[in-house]
Amino acid sequence: MTASHPRHRRALVVPAGMALATALAFLPNTAATAAPAHQGAASADAASLSYVVNVQGGHGAPAHVKKAIATAGGTIVTSYEKIGVIVVHSSNADFAQTIRTVPGVQSAGATRNAPLPSAVTTDLGSPKVLSAAEVAEAAEEAAADQDPLQNLQWDLPAIKADKAHETSLGSSEVTVAVIDTGVDDTHPDIAPNFDRAASVNCVAGKPDTSEGAWRPGAAESPHGTHVAGEIAAAKNGVGMTGVAPGVKVSGIKVSNPDGYFYTEAVVCGFMWAAEHGVDVTNNSYYTDPWYFNCTDDPDQKALVEAVSRATRYAERKGAVNVAAAGNENYDLAADEITDPVSPNDGTPSDRVIDPAECLDIPTQLPGVVTVASTGAKGLKSSFSNYGRGVIDIAAPGGDSTKYQTPAPPATSGLILGTLPGGKWGYMAGTSMASPHVAGVAALIKSTHPYASPALVKALLYAQADATACTKPYDIDNDGKADAVCEGPKNRNGFYGWGMADALDAVTR
Secondary structure, eight states: OOOOOOSSSSSSOTTOOOOTTOOOOOOOOOOOOOOOOTTOOOOSSSOOOOEEEETSSSSOOOOHHHHHHHTTTTEEEETTTTTTEEEEEEEOOHHHHHHSTTEEEEEEEEOOOOOOOOOOOOOOOEEEEHHHHHHHHHHHHHHSSSOOTTTGGGGHHHHTTTHTTOOOOOOOOOEEEEESSOOOOOOOTTGBBBBBGOOETTTTOBBBOOOTTOOOOOTOOSSEEEEEEEHOOOOOOSOOOOOSTTTTEEEEEEEOOOOOHHHHHHHHHHHHHHHHHSSEEEESSSSSSSSEEEESSHHHHHHHHHHHHHHHHHTTTTTTEEOOOOOOEEEESOOOOOOSSTTTTTTOOEEEOOTEEEEEETTSSSTOOEEEETTTTTTTTOOOBBTTOOOOOOOOOOOOOTTSOTTTTTSSSSSOOOOTTTEEEEEHHHHHHHHHHHHHHHHHHHHSSSSOOOHHHHHHHHHOOOOOSSSOTTOOOOOSSSSSOOOOSSSBBTTOOBOOOHHHHHOO
């Protein structure tokens, strides 16, 4: 699909003809200054860009490399010594090309096209907020053992989470980090389970631990707060219920005030999670400015390497990394895809790429759990990316109510979640599917507290309910196939190993 769409997958991107009030713009804070002018560099008033420099060997930052960075006009923002990634700002247009020639440097590249701070964006919409009357009506119909809005959550029984809660709500010793646009920890459904120590603002590429830095600002996206509630909204007689309402959730804010998720922030987010005891990370975004990062491009290659190092380190330290597959109805196993939006902070063009060589990060990185979205009828969501050998598992992410209508008393085919300011509302996208899987992974970790990330993932896949290909897949009933599913019932391009199963997570 080549239509204009939001830069990230956090909220729904829908095919032409669909109308869902769920697309968003996402944000956080950056601050940076241009590097000083010097011989061979741009002038002092030139635009400054951010770079990652990846040291050979994957650890340390040799003194001669740091000296070379300064000589080339770079200012080191921070250095992640354990993975050999250095974050640099420079106004020298030749900085990356120069630093790549330095012995000991494996790769280096600009993380953005727009100067610091990044270009202004436009609002892409908002979630459908529940009115006070809708909240009151749902509360009246709730069963005695349910939170007031649980009747509206068709997604919980879709993965047997309602049954799982009769056995376990999850352990408070388990933390899921929401690497996203920020989390409003003052929300009454999030506050009981919020992990302050594992929360941070990583927007500038280095940790900001000041009080509340992880929260979205008033004008910033509610996306991260919605995701956090899907995972761990407390079963406390208020609002909704999360997939794992007994586990902890933290907020790692990585998107800047213009809604971009740049590499240096994403690397910081994974490193923070790794060093702060996080058991699961949820990643409902792609790393800007490239939807797909092609390894034959030296800049994009460096971004892939930096984020890969960070995700691998997080897994080595005990975290299962879960990511959304994307919302463009792309076949990620195809020979080629047309990417019309990259670079999204510069001048995009229609790039024809090979998704086996040009990667959506962190979604397509080795070891990351890649999640496709399903709607209320259990079919692949109209917008969800897919691909045999790429999709690992499926979970509810919602769809147009017109295409997949839930059974009453639920009325919306979208996914209910928490919103900043103590509100609740609907959104849809693979962004909403990924947190369901993160919640199930947290339940598995709660049941098997000593399980390694590899074992948690193995159980996640083994316990998934195998789901056969939908053939033909004509979601809008216009007589034309909207996507083609390939593979057997227990490992196919639409559903991977199948639908996530929360009940098995707490009983097996």
